[in-house]
Amino acid sequence: MLLERLEKLPVGSFHYKLLAVTGLGWLFDAMDTGLISFVLPILAKEWGLAPEQMGWIGSVGFIGMALGAVISGTIADRIGRKLVFSLTVILYSLATGACALSWNYESLLLFRFLVGFGLGGELPVAATLMTEYAPTKLRGRFIVLLESFWGLGWLAAACIAYLLIPQYGWQIAFFIGALPAVYVFMIRVHMPESVRYLISKNRIGEAQEIVLMLEKKLHVASEPFDKELSDVE
Template sequence: MTNVNAGLRLDNLPIGKFHRRLVVLVGLGMFWDAFDNTLSSAVLASMLPTGFSTLELNSLFLSATFAGLAIGAAFAGWLSDRVGRGFAFQFNLALFAVFALCASVAPNMEVLIGLRFLMSIGMGAEYVICYGMITEFIPRARRGRYLGVLGFFGGLGVSMSALVGWAVIPALSWRGMFVIGGVGALIAWWLRRKMPESPRWLESRGRYEEAEAVMQRIEKDNGAPIEEVGSAPDANQGADTAEEKADWVPITVLFGRPVIRRTLMALTLTVTCLFGSYIITGWMPTFFVKQGLTVSKSLGFNAAIMSGYVVGPLLCALVADRLGRRRSIMLFGTLAAIFAAIYPFMDAPALIMTVGFILVAMAASFLTLCLGTVPEFFPTAFRFRGGGITQTVGRICLIFSPFIVLGLYNSYGILGVILTVSGMYVAVTLLYAIARVDTSREALERIAQEAETGDAPEGPGAMSTRQRESDAAAGPSRSGPSIS
């Protein structure tokens, strides 16, 4: 057997029990990743009065977290493409769960920082793999909705981390937060231990019998007749299968022709969405405290910020498949730029909270769609390494972001910081509109072939492909054969 055609069959498969279970299990991992990632602020603040830590050690704790996240993102991409999605999916979750439990009994801050670094490697990997799993399993026409659902799990983890910290830390100290995060992650690991390997990846590695077995299991689980789902007109048969190559390609393919353009676009989207979200959710309250706006200290202000982080991905679930992911990214990027630009001029408490809520919702929507769409830029053979490298660069940028933000604030005030963020959203939205990165199966097939042979696109076929570049996966491809 050499023609499983897993990509086409997965895109033809109607949403069913398998997909819903997959999204819940992937979402649980995302929830606990976001929970453990966000507990830093409450945990570090509680350590200072007891003398367990200092401001300097707290800063080192945060730097170790960012460094671990960056390394984890790169490691996840390599491990997923080399060993398999399923193994990497479970390994990274177990990694940060075990080290979270170890962190709960750390004897001093120096040991805790080391454990946090190791824990963060697993957390950084989870984001790459979770978004990649949605790309590989969910049909193209419904993918935007489930990316939004996945983002909702992440936003809920952020919110619950703040709420649980408020209740748990006074009663059980900061150690209780690591216990809760570690135990929760281990439960998620146990629940998703039987998730199947990606048939796309199995086919790309030449393991056709295994890929066919997984496909039949998924089709049976969804109650779809295998002979109907697995079949397609002859004109479509080459659309996905040619993308699935059994040869391993080196990571340098991401920076050579013909992939470099989409790699740079993926990097730009990832850096912008992470940087913008980090500043808006992490720094804006501090800026307003500096300006004497006491409302920024209130529970209402924090609730508005956090609820926007939950509501934003739900907006993605509602509109992403109707507009297409490319148009949705442009929409939310534009709205984030507009509300970021007007936010510093709000002075009434009600306006600060309302505009702040909308701004955070738009930034969260932009973040969810960018991180979820980037894996679609690359063929199966190096999809996770493409997503991993872009997130690694994004996380590295976050390591230096506090110094950038403080420099802007000291030189130009809050207006300079927020207008810089607004300008970033404007620039990346315009760039994405012009670039029109093609994520159709036809384009990925061509890129996979060229990456394997090292050939650049040429001739009439390459020109026609460029001319047919489509909206970033607004349902079934408009540039490839219709399979709806």
């Protein structure tokens, strides 16, 4: 009954707000991936980096992403999608800002790995949240819209590289990349926890409250749930 009522919710402002919140996460991720591509040639010249060093700076983030995706998915099943999403965005933001303060090649490698770990952890969790709340018949459309934010992130990276880096140096790109830490407050306000996660943890009352809140917000005729905790189908 609980999941059935969730699935029957019409598409409304909540779904588009959730799309915007999760989509911004994808946008910031793509922006960071793009920024390092624009920054690397400048760093190579300024620090006298060898080709293999440039390759490691570019690839160590992807190693972090692979590990982050695997580990964060497991953790999200234990402590919740919303919390892991927030924590990975904070990690990504702080590590990106730290890149601007890098004092040598080794420190930049470490920070880029942490950035990648945060990025890899955030992407699948965001997609999971969008999937779990989007109505079944429109789920594919919402996932496509979510993925379109990746292209916007690359566009933002190109604008930063063209307009700001020549004026303020490569560090400004990473300082801007730290801004998503502020975005976590938006996550806390506008993103509910996954109903399916709450059910899996037997937190049925919290799941019911979310469904009732969504029904009210989407102007759906609502009625109280039975007190039987087993009524979650």
